[in-house]
Amino acid sequence: MTVFCLTELDGDTVADPSLRALTLARGLAAGAATGVAAVVFCPRDVVPAPDLAAYGVGDVFVVSGLDGYAPQAWARVLAELLGAAATAPDFSRHAVVAAGTERGNEVLAHLGAITGLPMAANCVAASRAGGGALGIVRQRWAGLLLEEAVLDAPAALLTVATDAVSAEPVPAPGPADVHEVTPPVSDADLVVRAVESSAGAAGASLATARVVVGGGRGVGSADGFAPLEELAGLLGGVVGVSRVVTSEGWRPHKQQVGQTGTKITPELYLACGISGAIQHIAGCAGAKHIIAINTDPGAPILAHADYAVIGDLHQVIPALIEALRGR
Numbered sequence: 581m582t583v584f585c586l587t588e589l590d591g592d593t594v595a596d597p598s599l600r601a602l603t604l605a606r607g608l609a610a611g612a613a614t615g616v617a618a619v620v621f622c623p624r625d626v627v628p629a630p631d632l633a634a635y636g637v638g639d640v641f642v643v644s645g646l647d648g649y650a651p652q653a654w655a656r657v658l659a660e661l662l663g664a665a666a667t668a669p670d671f672s673r674h675a676v677v678a679a680g681t682e683r684g685n686e687v688l689a690h691l692g693a694i695t696g697l698p699m700a701a702n703c704v705a706a707s708r709a710g711g712g713a714l715g716i717v718r719q720r721w722a723g724l725l726l727e728e729a730v731l732d733a734p735a736a737l738l739t740v741a742t743d744a745v746s747a748e749p750v751p752a753p754g755p756a757d758v759h760e761v762t763p764p765v766s767d768a769d770l771v772v773r774a775v776e777s778s779a780g781a782a783g784a785s786l787a788t789a790r791v792v793v794g795g796g797r798g799v800g801s802a803d804g805f806a807p808l809e810e811l812a813g814l815l816g817g818v819v820g821v822s823r824v825v826t827s828e829g830w831r832p833h834k835q836q837v838g839q840t841g842t843k844i845t846p847e848l849y850l851a852c853g854i855s856g857a858i859q860h861i862a863g864c865a866g867a868k869h870i871i872a873i874n875t876d877p878g879a880p881i882l883a884h885a886d887y888a889v890i891g892d893l894h895q896v897i898p899a900l901i902e903a904l905r906g907r
């Protein structure tokens with residue numbers, strides 16, 4: 581039994597949500613002969629094999645030669661690996677795990693369509709149940725509800741809620757063997773392909789960034805985001821926004837944090853001019869530290885913040901930029 585883990589990168593390191601997915605995958609593979617195999621889409625010379633070994637990965641399948649992000653092509657590669665690991669047509673209870681990011685969910689949905697296997701999204705726990713089935717617990721309704729279910733399928737496809745499982749390295753890691761994979765893709769698999777990304781500093785995406793500078797209605801206008809962009813750049817992070825901001829057309833939906841946006845798990849979330857509605861908190865509760873900047877000392881976000889600055893963001897952010905530039 582092999583547990584494959586689609587592993588996303590953040591620059592040249594393993595993205596935090598993928599470390600969490602690897603941790604869940606390791607628990608699933610416990611006691612199995614073959615263990616966890618990471619599947620990484622990147623050039624061979626940048627594959628972070630030691631970092632993967634630190635999280636219990638025994639085999640790394642490196643897929644190079646696919647430019648950009650092509651969800652169906654990525655799923656095709658996973659389907660081939662899954663098929664090669666098992667005796668067709670029975671997948672022998674293997675599993676494919678991915679982080680519950682936009683990419684993880686999209687690729688595994690394609691994999692489900694290609695293989696006909698069921699997929700369970702946003703799992704927080706998974707363990708072997710009787711008869712080879714899996715007992716899973718997964719988030720529903722933006723994490724407001726936990727569902728217990730049994731997944732009985734020849735192979736399990738799971739994504740891991742980005743804010744639920746903590747990333748834990750193994751105490752005594754062994755080496756990881758690196759294998760190169762030639763992608764078995766056709767032109768049809770490449771019809772949808774993102775070759776350019778407008779990701780922020782260091783190529784980090786909102787879901788994987790270590791620092792997110794959030795802006796809400798309090799920012800006041802589309803132009804008002806320039807200082808937030810500058811601050812995010814100085815902190816090596818990216819900008820995230822509330823739904824009011826996307827509804828106003830100040831920023832695109834892909835930057836929205838929340839129930840109907842992206843779930844973030846940064847080390848630091850700096851929430852500026854954001855009230856902290858429950859639908860927004862659903863997306864940022866996984867942040868390790870929250871600092872709020874708000875003029876209202878009664879804003880709900882303060883109940884979730886480690887620190888707060890009660891003040892006008894149009895004064896506080898320039899002061900922060902000034903201080904950081906001075907360093």
Ligand SMILES: Cc1cc2nc3c(=O)[nH]c(=O)nc-3n(C[C@H](O)[C@H](O)[C@H](O)COP(=O)(O)OP(=O)(O)OC[C@H]3O[C@@H](n4cnc5c(N)ncnc54)[C@H](O)[C@@H]3O)c2cc1C
Pocket residue numbers: 795796797798799821822823824825836837838839840841852853854855856857858859860863873874875876879891892893894
């Ligand atoms: C089904 C559903 C799904 C939703 N999904 C999402 C989602 O995914 N993400 C999301 O964000 N929302 C979502 N919402 C909307 C959510 O309920 C809130 O309306 C929204 O989050 C509020 O955005 P906001 O905090 O920017 O604005 P507001 O609630 O208007 O808050 C603005 C805040 O800025 C502060 N402020 C104003 N001026 C300044 C200043 N100069 N300096 C500092 N602070 C200032 C104010 O004190 C206030 O706290 C959803 C709603 C529904 C019904």
